[in-house]
Amino acid sequence: xxxxxxxxxxxxxxxxxxxxxxxxxxxxxxxxxxxxxxxxxxxxxxxxxxxxxxxxxxxxxxxxxxxxxxxxxxxxxxxxxxxxxxxxxxxxxxxxxxxxxxxxxxxxxxxxxxxxxxxxxxxxxxxxxxxxxxxxxxxxxxxxxxxxxxxxxxxxxxxxxxxxxxxxxxxxxxxxxxxxxxxxxxxxxxxxxxxxxxxxxxxxxxxxxxxxxxxxxxxxxxxxxxxxxxxxxxxxxxxxxxxxxxxxxxxxxxxxxxxxx
Amino acid sequence: xxxxxxxxxxxxxxxxxxxxxxxxxxxxxxxxxxxxxxxxxxxxxxxxxxxxxxxxxxxxxxxxxxxxxxxxxxxxxxxxxxxxxxxxxxxxxxxxxxxxxxxxxxxxxxxxxxxxxxxxxxxxxxxxxxxxxxxxxxxxxxxxxxxxxxxxxxxxxxxxxxxxxxxxxxxxxxxxxxxxxxxxxxxxxxxxxxxxxxxxxxxxxxxxxxxxxxxxxxxxxxxxxxxxxxxxxxxxxxxxxxxxxxxxxxxxxxxxxxxxxxxxxxxxxxxxxxxxxxxxxxxxxxxxxxxxxxxxxxxxxxxxxxxxxxxxxxxxxxxxxxxxxxxxxxxxxxxxxxxxxxxxxxxxxxxxxxxxxxxxxxxxxxxxxxxxxxxxxxxxxxxxxxxxxxxxxxxxxxxxxxxxxxxxxxxxxxxxxxxxxxxxxxxxxxxxxxxxxxxx
Numbered sequence: 268x269x270x271x272x273x274x275x276x277x278x279x280x281x282x283x284x285x286x287x288x289x290x291x292x293x294x295x296x297x298x299x300x301x302x303x304x305x306x307x308x309x310x311x312x313x314x315x316x317x318x319x320x321x322x323x324x325x326x327x328x329x330x331x332x333x334x335x336x337x338x339x340x341x342x343x344x345x346x347x348x349x350x351x352x353x354x355x356x357x358x359x360x361x362x363x364x365x366x367x368x369x370x371x372x373x374x375x376x377x378x379x380x381x382x383x384x385x386x387x388x389x390x391x392x393x394x395x396x397x398x399x400x401x402x403x404x405x406x407x408x409x410x411x412x413x414x415x416x417x418x419x420x421x422x423x424x425x426x427x428x429x430x431x432x433x434x435x436x437x438x439x440x441x442x443x444x445x446x447x448x449x450x451x452x453x454x455x456x457x458x459x460x461x462x463x464x465x466x467x468x469x470x471x472x473x474x475x476x477x478x479x480x481x482x483x484x485x486x487x488x489x490x491x492x493x494x495x496x497x498x499x500x501x502x503x504x505x506x507x508x509x510x511x512x513x514x515x516x517x518x519x520x521x522x523x524x525x526x527x528x
Numbered sequence: 529x530x531x532x533x534x535x536x537x538x539x540x541x542x543x544x545x546x547x548x549x550x551x552x553x554x555x556x557x558x559x560x561x562x563x564x565x566x567x568x569x570x571x572x573x574x575x576x577x578x579x580x581x582x583x584x585x586x587x588x589x590x591x592x593x594x595x596x597x598x599x600x601x602x603x604x605x606x607x608x609x610x611x612x613x614x615x616x617x618x619x620x621x622x623x624x625x626x627x628x629x630x631x632x633x634x635x636x637x638x639x640x641x642x643x644x645x646x647x648x649x650x651x652x653x654x655x656x657x658x659x660x661x662x663x664x665x666x667x668x669x670x671x672x673x674x675x676x677x678x679x680x681x682x683x684x685x686x687x688x689x690x691x692x693x694x695x696x697x698x699x700x701x702x703x704x705x706x707x708x709x710x711x712x713x714x715x716x717x718x719x720x721x722x723x724x725x726x727x728x729x730x731x732x733x734x735x736x737x738x739x740x741x742x743x744x745x746x747x748x749x750x751x752x753x754x755x756x757x758x759x760x761x762x763x764x765x766x767x768x769x770x771x772x773x774x775x776x777x778x779x780x781x782x783x784x785x786x787x788x789x790x791x792x793x794x795x796x797x798x799x800x801x802x803x804x805x806x807x808x809x810x811x812x813x814x815x816x817x818x819x820x821x822x823x824x825x826x827x828x829x830x831x832x833x834x835x836x837x838x839x840x841x842x843x844x845x846x847x848x849x850x851x852x853x854x855x856x857x858x859x860x861x862x863x864x865x866x867x868x869x870x871x872x873x874x875x876x877x878x879x880x881x882x883x884x885x886x887x888x889x890x891x892x893x894x895x896x897x898x899x900x901x902x903x904x905x906x907x908x909x910x911x912x913x914x915x916x917x918x919x920x921x922x923x924x925x926x927x928x929x930x931x932x933x934x935x936x937x938x939x940x941x942x943x944x945x946x947x948x949x950x951x952x953x954x955x956x957x958x959x960x961x962x963x964x965x966x967x968x
Contacts, residue, residue, distance in 0.1 A: 322854075324854060343856070344853070344854050344855065344856040345856040348856055354854070356854065358850070360848065360850060360851035360854045360855070361848065361851055362843070362844040362845075362847035362848045362851050362852060362914075363847045363848055363914065364843060364846065364847035364848075364914035364915060365840070365843055365844060365847060369840060369843075369844070373840075373844055373851070373852070373855040373857070374852075374855035374856040374857050375856075376837050376840060378837070382836070383831075383835040383836060384834075384835050384836060384837065384840060386835075387751040387752065387754065387755055387757070388755070390755070390757070391755040391757075410847075
């Protein structure tokens with residue numbers, strides 16, 4: 268379901284280097300509303316780095332980010348959130364020592380008219396959101412440290428969708444999860460997609476994401492090998508892109524494609 | 529070593545419940561009492577009773593407890609800030625030196641500069657001196673905080689440098705000379721016969737505190753009802769409210785039953801035109817002003833830590849600095865503000881100790897950084913960051929001071945006192961580690 272019109276997100280020719288190493292080198296990706304785009308590649312291919320530029324964790328050296336066709340100025344995580352970009356990090360990025368509600372609202376706390384924290388309102392909202400995501404979740408008073416991997420994951424996801432995200436970035440969203448929880452995340456992604464949210468899924472394992480994604484972008488050595496609609500390519504062909512940089516006929520080649528002699 | 533057995537005893541109390549239906553566990557769950565804090569209170573009571581017995585009944589007297597409360601005030605003020613500093617995985621080794629330097633500046637301000645400008649015993653002298661101290665303390669703290677946050681020098685190093693720098697500065701202000709005496713109003717902050725609020729006012733304070741306890745319980749119940757959260761059982765509310773109010777009133781009663789020594793009372797009677805009866809007068813001292821200040825600070829700091837964004841960010845940074853940064857928190861500014869706050873608390877502590885001593889010396893506050901850190905750590909602050917309570921730190925300060933005064937009462941030699949305190953510190957942290965490992 269590739270769409271016409273203005274992409275929700277377009278990253279053009281984005282580059283960043285750390286001490287002379289081109290972690291991301293002239294990468295361009297785009298994402299349409301209600302679309303799931305998988306970003307694939309080996310560990311160290313630059314996919315997490317690329318996406319951290321979008322979420323404001325890193326500042327790009329060059330290139331443009333367009334949101335709804337307009338230049339976006341993203342220099343830190345706060346900027347990204349202003350554009351409705353929410354990220355679920357591979358490391359989950361939760362503060363272990365505070366409870367679920369505090370984590371959901373971290374950086375955007377609800378406050379009473381006196382400027383103090385409105386913990387009760389935050390807990391109420393947390394119960395509502397968590398109830399939708401993970402009805403079994405009952406441990407609202409405990410530090411997140413005490414929760415299981417899946418529960419922590421649902422806290423991280425709840426935080427991302429709590430603030431009406433338009434663009435959701437999920438970095439290895441199912442890496443820490445069991446099969447049942449993975450299936451839950453899959454359902455959630457389908458649901459969010461229906462709501463018109465654009466989702467970037469990042470993974471080094473094609474099996475995790477191939478069935479969920481509408482399109483795939485493959486990265487290798489900081490460059491985009493190519494992209495394809497999942498209906499036009501097979502898993503094996505995408506694996507070929509990941510491992511060899513070989514672009515199949517159904518895909519569009521990028522700057523990182525293997526040069527055919 | 530009387531204190532040794534207590535936390536073990538409490539961990540038995542909580543640890544002895546494999547059955548979830550155990551009444552003791554149910555009790556703690558229903559009342560939501562922090563068992564760790566309760567363990568500390570029990571530990572302190574055991575230390576008190578132990579010293580009372582060893583000193584043939586000298587320890588648990590209103591006089592000793594009154595003195596204890598005044599002596600613990602300065603360190604407990606600083607410990608409330610140190611908790612938050614340690615929670616963010618930092619440390620502040622410079623608090624004792626900042627206390628010394630700021631105390632010296634405040635002393636010079638009120639004895640040299642202000643009298644030359646406003647005249648001696650001008651009613652504004654103490655306010656201005658305190659204001660100068662607060663500004664200076666916060667500025668020093670903010671400076672250290674900026675070096676830590678923006679230049680990325682570890683706080684251990686920055687404040688170790690500060691320890692030397694500010695101590696040196698304290699000396700340079702007067703080339704090492706002691707400054708005395710202090711402004712008469714300023715001296716009230718140090719306690720003593722005048723610097724206490726008397727029996728009636730103490731009861732008023734106690735009753736107000738009780739009203740607040742009841743109101744806060746009612747408020748939290750109302751809030752939970754509003755959102756339909758599970759409520760605590762009503763008996764648990766009564767127990768918590770009753771015990772808290774009882775403790776407040778008991779403390780007021782103890783402080784009120786310390787009467788002025790005869791010669792002070794006689795002076796007081798003369799000044800207030802009260803006839804001196806043959807049997808002498810029992811004039812209650814009541815709560816000392818430094819204690820009132822320390823309680824006020826503890827309440828404000830608890831509020832700051834639990835009910836404001838700043839406090840929430842401090843804990844989030846301690847729990848996971850990266851997550852806090854990614855959540856969009858300006859972690860560096862939080863660090864700067866935290867260290868500035870620590871500096872301001874040092875200034876308040878400096879006012880208390882300068883006023884109490886009625887002098888500023890260049891050695892004032894020496895080793896206070898260690899007592900402050902020890903108080904925070906004994907109070908359950910984890911050096912790994914993310915964990916700690918203000919109430920715990922204040923209790924920690926009282927435990928330290930209790931040990932100190934107790935050993936003085938027993939006539940122990942100073943070197944032996946240090947040895948005991950050092951061992952208690954290590955022991956307390958070890959017991960805490962054991963407690964946490966079991967609680968998990």
